[in-house]
Amino acid sequence: MFIDSHAHLTDTRLLSEIEKVRALYLSNGVTCVLDVGHSIQSSIQAKKNAQTFEEVYYSVGLHPDVAGSVDKTSLDKLIELSSDKKCLAIGEIGLDYHYLDYSKEVQLKAFTSQLELAIKLKKPVIIHSRDACCDTVNILKEYSSELNGFLMHCYSYSKETAKTLLDLGAYFSFGGVVTFKNAKKEDIIKSIPQSRILLETDCPYMAPVPFRGTINKPEYMPYIYNKVASIYGETLSDFCATVKNNFETFFKI
């Protein structure tokens, strides 16, 4: 009934006790988890997890914090890793000007070359964008018509930017932050049609209230669903059905 659209089961804090993590999320009604790659190593492990566990899907991609590793060899490796039918997307890819582990120039090149890869592979993309609103929007204006869909993961920009991105075909994903007291996400979420919404944990990061500050896990998905369903004034079961439909539409499964 609950789908976690963005998890990092490959993180050692979760992977080291994966059987226990899995048993808990399954018993909490989480029926599907997308294990998101962010490096070559995590993309390899995410693929393994998807091949091992029926309800797990995966994506492959190089996060802006490894932007310097994007070259012909790593892009070829992503192509190879994406061949399984359980690979739903290219990502997470994008821009992160908060930490600037790599220069903007290097990040822009890494981002656009993976967008081109996704177009070639006919797969949607999962986008990480932090403190890089303008460049992200400008690039998506350029690429959106060719992309097979794009998802703004952990969306953190304004309502106005959301409108611009909606017009380009964006889907939006929200996580534990929606449960934080000062997050003020209600207005932004309400401005997005329910048909464009996905939910995620981004575990092991960003645990929802009342687990804030601890290691996040897919088993906490119901807290995020409950909060967003209440923002829209929907019953939990109707909202679960909507999000499931969105997930299947966006990722074409």
Ligand SMILES: [Zn+2]
């Ligand atoms: Zn992530």
